[in-house]
Structure formats: C-alpha cells, structure tokens
Amino acid sequence: MVPGTARRRLDRAQRVPAAEAAPSAITAAIDAAPRLVVIAEPAYLVALVPDAPGGRLTPADRQLFGAARALADAGGGAVLALVERPGEEFGPAGADRVLALPVSGYDPEAKALALNAALAALDLRHVLFPESADGGDLARRLAALSGAPFFAAAESLSPKAVTRAAHGRRVEQRRAPPRLISLAPDAVAPHAGSRHEALPVAFAFPEPTGGGILSAEFIPADPAKVPLAEADFVVSAGNGVTDLATFRALVAALNATPGASRMLCDAGLMPRSAQVGASGTVLDARGYFALGIxxxxxxxxxxxxCEHVIAVNTDLHAAMIERAGLAVVADAQLVMPALLRLLQDEARQPERQP
Known part of the structure; x- marks a missing residue:
C-alpha cells in the first residue's frame, strides 16, 4: 500500500528487509535459482548468429536463443553462439558454446566468409539468424556462398516444421527445418529457466579470400529525419510539456527522434507524423523517453x-510511470533544462583517457 492512499502498488523489486525475511522464503529463493546445464558431448550443434549491437542481446536475439534451444533439446544437441565479442549474457540466454568470429566493425562480407568456413568445418545442423536488417542480409549472403537451403522470415519453428505466411497471408508455407533459417520477430519465446555454460570454442578461421568489398562503413541516419517506426531511440512530449523549444533542444542533445502524444498533435503543436500510439505509430525502438505523458x-x-522506457511525470499513479523501467516523479518542465545542462557540461569536459 502507498502511504497516505488506499491504492495498491506493485513492488517489482521484490525486496524484503533482512529482519523480516523468513528462512523458508530464503530457502525457496535458493531452490528457485537457475540450475547450470552442462552438455559435455552434444550429438550435434545448432548455431545462431545474433545481431548483438554493442555486445548486448536484443529481444529478437533472445528469441533466437529460444528457437535454437528448441531444436537442440529435441535430440541431445547443443547451442553454439557465433558472435563478434563474447559476453556474460550468452550463458543465461541459453548458449552451450560460444565461438568468437574474427570480424571487427561493420564488414558483412568478411563475416559471411567466416560463417561459411565454420559451416563447412563444424557439424552445424541448423544456423539461425534474426530477420533484421543485418541478420537478414547476413543470412542471404551465407546462403549464396554455401548453397545451403534457406528459409526466410519463419513465423513458427519446431523440430519437425518451420512455417511462414505467403501470398498476402492467404496461404501458409511449411516444410522441415532446413540448414539456414531466419526468424521473424516474436516467432518464438526467449529461453528462460536453466543457465547454460557458454563454453568458449577454439576454431582456426582461414584467411578471408575472394571478397569484393574493399571498405565497409556503417553510416547512421539523422535521427531527426528517421521515421518513428524505424527509430532506435524516441523522446516524446505530452500534455505536461509546454516549453517545446527546450524539448527540441533536449531531443537534439540526446541524438534521438522526436515523438509526441495525441493531445499535442491534435493541438497542432507537433506534426501528426510524430504521434506515438495505436492511432499513430507503433514503435519498435530500444529506448523510449516520455516527458509529461x-x-x-x-x-x-x-x-x-520498446525494450527500455523512461518516464517523467508529476503523477505517481500515472500509467506511463507504471510502465516505465525508470520513472522520475517530477515536473518535466524542470527536468528538461536540468538534463540539458548536464549534457552540455558533459560535452564540454575533455575526453577521458582509456
């Protein structure tokens, strides 16, 4: 219960003071801890290639692990994660083995050549990719290099069948899972429960030969001009924001895409293309910052x-505060200039030496 009110609140932290924690509750928490699964001699390998931007797994990457576990657990196999940089997330996500690819930066051709070498040398029954901009491109490159059968944008996956809609979703295409598969978003649930060992694997990759790309560089788009549906980080203003000049300055300082609630768009204060919601644009962004909504x-x-939601609102019981992973119960009109000053001070500081 919230002090001074009769409204119940959810405590997602599940924290209990040590003096109040019962021994039975502590024992139950220990028993409920994820167990470590070790597969010493797998019958085969199911590989996956997550996008993992910046070394972090996206929700689509975690769904990829869930699909790989379903294929591997059906016959005593193991899951092999083919990644650019190993990390601590892969074991809890469901990886039994981790193989680091000899690729750094944005070089899709070199990455496809390295994957083709692993596909030819290792016993990989299936290789899974997310049907994303990078994952889908990489899957098609590998299919062209290896000649292996490829099933794109699978919407459901099991050890016996993989399916997708076709012809304007009037028919369903179904077949046994081929060697190369890309998964559509939300096709499979992420792996949950047991933790796997994520054992590093040594593999001697050959020197890449035959590539036609001499230089590859990822050039990000201007976030101010990116459509909301394709934006990675969105900062939105609601009815609690009246100083739109400071709001626009904050959006530019955060290198984000501007959004708005329906009330601001109906009032003509923000363009209709910036409206977030069921009657506007449904976001697929990693980060969402709601000011006065x-x-x-x-x-x-x-x-x-949205993976991460931050909300600023004066109402403790606002639905957006409840939805947010990080909430600031304050006036957005005061938070915006304070945050803008912090960003400006940080920009003026000299770069720290590594």
Whole structure:
C-alpha cells in the first residue's frame, strides 16, 4: 500500500528487509535459482548468429536463443553462439558454446566468409539468424556462398516444421527445418529457466579470400529525419510539456527522434507524423523517453515493444510511470533544462583517457 492512499502498488523489486525475511522464503529463493546445464558431448550443434549491437542481446536475439534451444533439446544437441565479442549474457540466454568470429566493425562480407568456413568445418545442423536488417542480409549472403537451403522470415519453428505466411497471408508455407533459417520477430519465446555454460570454442578461421568489398562503413541516419517506426531511440512530449523549444533542444542533445502524444498533435503543436500510439505509430525502438505523458491505453500500445522506457511525470499513479523501467516523479518542465545542462557540461569536459 502507498502511504497516505488506499491504492495498491506493485513492488517489482521484490525486496524484503533482512529482519523480516523468513528462512523458508530464503530457502525457496535458493531452490528457485537457475540450475547450470552442462552438455559435455552434444550429438550435434545448432548455431545462431545474433545481431548483438554493442555486445548486448536484443529481444529478437533472445528469441533466437529460444528457437535454437528448441531444436537442440529435441535430440541431445547443443547451442553454439557465433558472435563478434563474447559476453556474460550468452550463458543465461541459453548458449552451450560460444565461438568468437574474427570480424571487427561493420564488414558483412568478411563475416559471411567466416560463417561459411565454420559451416563447412563444424557439424552445424541448423544456423539461425534474426530477420533484421543485418541478420537478414547476413543470412542471404551465407546462403549464396554455401548453397545451403534457406528459409526466410519463419513465423513458427519446431523440430519437425518451420512455417511462414505467403501470398498476402492467404496461404501458409511449411516444410522441415532446413540448414539456414531466419526468424521473424516474436516467432518464438526467449529461453528462460536453466543457465547454460557458454563454453568458449577454439576454431582456426582461414584467411578471408575472394571478397569484393574493399571498405565497409556503417553510416547512421539523422535521427531527426528517421521515421518513428524505424527509430532506435524516441523522446516524446505530452500534455505536461509546454516549453517545446527546450524539448527540441533536449531531443537534439540526446541524438534521438522526436515523438509526441495525441493531445499535442491534435493541438497542432507537433506534426501528426510524430504521434506515438495505436492511432499513430507503433514503435519498435530500444529506448523510449516520455516527458509529461500520462499514458493513455492507445499510447501504451504504441510503446509495448520498446525494450527500455523512461518516464517523467508529476503523477505517481500515472500509467506511463507504471510502465516505465525508470520513472522520475517530477515536473518535466524542470527536468528538461536540468538534463540539458548536464549534457552540455558533459560535452564540454575533455575526453577521458582509456
């Protein structure tokens, strides 16, 4: 219960003071800890190639691990993660083995050549990719190099069948899982429960030969001009924001894409293309920063797929505060200039030496 009110609140932290923690509750927590699964001699390997931007797994990457576990656990196999940089997330996500690829930076051709070498030398029954901009491109490159059968944008996957809609979703294509598969978003649930050992694997990759790309560089788009549906980080203003000049300055300082609630768009203060929600644009961004937005049901539908949500609102009981992973109960009109000053001070500081 919230002090001074009769409204119940959810405590997602599940923290209990040590003096109040019962021994039975502590024992139950220990028993519920994820167990470590070790597969010493797998019958075969199911590989996956996550996008993992910046070394972090995306929700689509975690779904990829869930699909790989379903294929591996059906016959005593193991999951091999083919990644650019190993990390601590792969074991809890469901990886039994981790193989570091000899690729750094944005070089899709070199990465495809390295994957083709691993595909030819290792006993990989299946190789899974996310059907994303990078994952889908890489899967098609590998299919062209190896000549292995490829099933793109699978919407359901099991050890016996893989399916997808076709011809305007009027028919369903179904077949046994081929060697190369890319998964559509939300096709399979992420792996949960047991933790796997994520044992590093040594493999001598050959020197890449035959590549036609001499130089590859990823050039990010201007976030101010990116459509909301394709934006990675969105900062939105609601009815609690009246100083739109400071809001636009903050959006530029955060290198984000501007968004807005329906009320601001209806009032003509923000363009209709910036409206977030079921009646506007449904986001697929990794980060969403809501300033002065209470959180109508239609707006919450628009941010349902966002991985991280930050909200600033004066109402402790606002639906957006409840949805947020990080909430600031304060006036957005005061938070915006304070945050802008911190960003400006940080920009003026000299770069730290590594």
């Amino acid at each position: 209470a959180g109508a049901p239609q707006h919450l539908q628009g941010v349902a797929r």
